[in-house]
Amino acid sequence: MAEETDQIWKALSDPTRRSILDALRKGPRTTTEIVEAFPDMTRHAVMKHIDVLRNAGLVITREDGRRRVNSLNAVPIRQIYERWMGPFAEIWSSTLLRIKDDAEEGQKHDR
Amino acid sequence: MAEETDQIWKALSDPTRRSILDALRKGPRTTTEIVEAFPDMTRHAVMKHIDVLRNAGLVITREDGRRRVNSLNAVPIRQIYERWMGPFAEIWSSTLLRIKDDAEEGQKHDR
DNA sequence: GCTTGACGTAACTATATAGTTACGTTACTC
DNA sequence: GAGTAACGTAACTATATAGTTACGTCAAGC
Numbered sequence: 001m002a003e004e005t006d007q008i009w010k011a012l013s014d015p016t017r018r019s020i021l022d023a024l025r026k027g028p029r030t031t032t033e034i035v036e037a038f039p040d041m042t043r044h045a046v047m048k049h050i051d052v053l054r055n056a057g058l059v060i061t062r063e064d065g066r067r068r069v070n071s072l073n074a075v076p077i078r079q080i081y082e083r084w085m086g087p088f089a090e091i092w093s094s095t096l097l098r099i100k101d102d103a104e105e106g107q108k109h110d111r
Numbered sequence: 112m113a114e115e116t117d118q119i120w121k122a123l124s125d126p127t128r129r130s131i132l133d134a135l136r137k138g139p140r141t142t143t144e145i146v147e148a149f150p151d152m153t154r155h156a157v158m159k160h161i162d163v164l165r166n167a168g169l170v171i172t173r174e175d176g177r178r179r180v181n182s183l184n185a186v187p188i189r190q191i192y193e194r195w196m197g198p199f200a201e202i203w204s205s206t207l208l209r210i211k212d213d214a215e216e217g218q219k220h221d222r
Numbered sequence: 223g224c225t226t227g228a229c230g231t232a233a234c235t236a237t238a239t240a241g242t243t244a245c246g247t248t249a250c251t252c
Numbered sequence: 253g254a255g256t257a258a259c260g261t262a263a264c265t266a267t268a269t270a271g272t273t274a275c276g277t278c279a280a281g282c
Contacts, residue, residue, distance in 0.1 A: 006126050013124030014270085015117050018195065025198060032228065045271050047229080052269095066228050066279045074203045081196050084129065087136060088192075091185045125240085143258065156241050158259080163239095177249045177258050 004057075005084075008076045011056035016041070017049050021058060024072035031061075031068045115168075116195075119187045122167035127152070128160045132169060135183035142172075142179045 011017055020034055035046045050070060053059040057076050062069045122128055131145055146157045161181060164170040168187050173180045 009124045009126075009129070010269095013120045015120075016270090018120070022198075025202060030228085041270095042272065043229085044273085048270075068229070072202065074199045077196060077199050078203045081192070081200075085188060085192050085196070087133075088185045088188050091136060091183065092189050121239095127240090141258085152240095153242065154259085155243085159240075179259070 005080060007056045008058065008080055011052050011058055012077075012080075014049065014052075016046075017053055020046075020049060020053060021072060021077075024059065024070060028062075028069050028071035030064075031070060034070065116191060118167045119169065119191055122163050122169055123188075123191075125160065125163075127157075128164055131157075131160060131164060132183060132188075135170065135181060139173075139180045139182035141175075142181060145181065 016038065023029060023034065023037060031047065031050065034050065035043045038046050050059060050061075054061055058073055059070050060073050062071070127149065134140060134145065134148060142158065142161065145161065146154045149157050161170060161172075165172055169184055170181050171184050173182070
């Protein structure tokens with residue numbers, strides 16, 4: 001398992017971080033702007049989440065004077081979308097068939 | 112954030128669990144078969160992972176005598192694929208366009 | 223040049239997670 | 253019906269994660 005991919009999954013597993021990415025989908029945001037979107041959390045907690053996202057390559061930060069502008073990098077999301085979730089797509093279409101097969105298989109073993 | 116969705120993300124964040132789902136993609140497996148696929152881990156560690164997957168609704172377990180047959184339920188994967196990752200799809204398509212535009216722009220200025 | 227706003231580092235705590243060992247239950251097989 | 257294969261429950265440990273508080277840096281603006 002690629003360690004890089006693992007970091008992306010780990011980053012996405014937290015609801016706060018997914019929420020940050022949702023916000024960045026609408027456009028770049030300064031660190032302060034992101035922090036203000038989470039009033040129930042300290043600045044440092046939010047900044048740690050941004051760090052995790054940056055380490056996973058999901059967020060790119062550009063310095064602008066004393067401010068930091070964070071923008072979304074959707075490429076890693078695309079990677080797990082295509083490489084890992086893609087193979088499941090063909091299963092979705094045949095899911096109904098498989099449930100039917102399993103049910104029949106179960107009947108065979110019943111008595 | 113739906114708590115149900117969060118459980119799915121949490122379940123997918125572990126490489127062992129993704130590996131189990133990969134295996135189940137090829138067809139149902141008994142608990143013992145799955146356990147044997149991870150010789151570096153105890154039976155109980157693997158069974159805990161299966162429990163997490165089952166609680167997230169990603170795995171469905173059917174009893175067959177003293178064995179348990181685990182099969183994949185890809186529907187939750189489809190949900191996060193469509194509901195959460197879908198909105199990012201249009202971003203990366205526009206990103207590619209931008210990269211393409213930048214490249215063409217670069218060619219014009221080159222030479 | 224001093225204050226303030228924006229961000230960073232470090233050290234700590236609390237909780238969740240991953241994994242272990244030990245013991246228990248159920249259902250085939252002989 | 254005794255042994256064993258397949259699975260389960262419980263209690264514990266170790267580590268990772270999320271979040272906090274305290275202190276520090278650096279650039280803008282007056």
